[in-house]
Amino acid sequence: MAAKKILFLVGDYAEDYEVMVPFQTLWAVGHTVHAVCPDKKSGQTIKTAIHDFEGDQTYSEKPGHLFTLNATFANVKEADYDALMIAGGRAPEYLRLNSKVIEIVQGFAKKEKPIAAICHAAQILAAANVIHGRKISGYAACAPEIRLAGAIYADLPPDGAVTDRNFVTGFAWPAHPQWLAQFLKLLGTKIEL
Template structure:
């Protein structure tokens, strides 16, 4: 596997594990990952949140770490990247409203480059209008958004992932082994 250049779009209250684990894992195997956030530059940080499954009707949320961005959003050109990574958490809820984020996401689908999204990351995919006729997993509460965007929601176990063409998605961080394994395969094609 030769090292690829991967763009990670993240923001405040991104899910801690869904941001830090792939960021580090992808670098550990030789890829370059640039983490960006609208209106922030390299060296700025975003707040993270730890979402857990503790028997309640939905996930619980606890404060996470500060995650340091390593690239400037304003100068980011998606054409410079081989793949896209979208973590979940609460960040996608507001990031999806950013037209430049939507445009960047569409670039990766128009050019058939690998895209990995997890949990609430599907909210950004839906807003970018790239899910039509695509199988997409996400946190179960995002099912209506996936379907309203024309996607086919994959209601898989929380530790599983699904690949449809250039897109690999998963419900939440317990799927990291399956999700990252499938993303690695897309990166190696």
């Protein structure tokens, strides 16, 4: 397996598990992951939020961890990376307002490089206008945006994920086993047990 270089878009109040788990998992299997956030540099931190499903009408939110970025957003060039991953949580609602974030996502999509997005990260895919005609999952509250972007909303259970060509999307962090397995397959990663 050839190690891949993956760009990971995160931001303040991204969902804690959706930052920590994929970041650590991809490093553990041999890939390089550069976590970046607009207006922040390598060594700076973002605050994460823990979202849980506790029987309320929507998820609950609690303080998460400080996550240290290991690359600088201003230095990002899509051509330097093999794949893109985008964390969910609250960060996507404002990250999608950043024109460079949109350009980056569009660059990966145009070259059909693997793109993994979880939960509210679908908001960024919709804003970048790159999912028309694709089957895309995301948190249920993002379904209208996914449909308005011309995609087919994959109405999956919380632990569900779907691959449509170069896109791997999942409902939320309970989907990590499926979402990460599908992304690793798209990356050509083989794990021997």
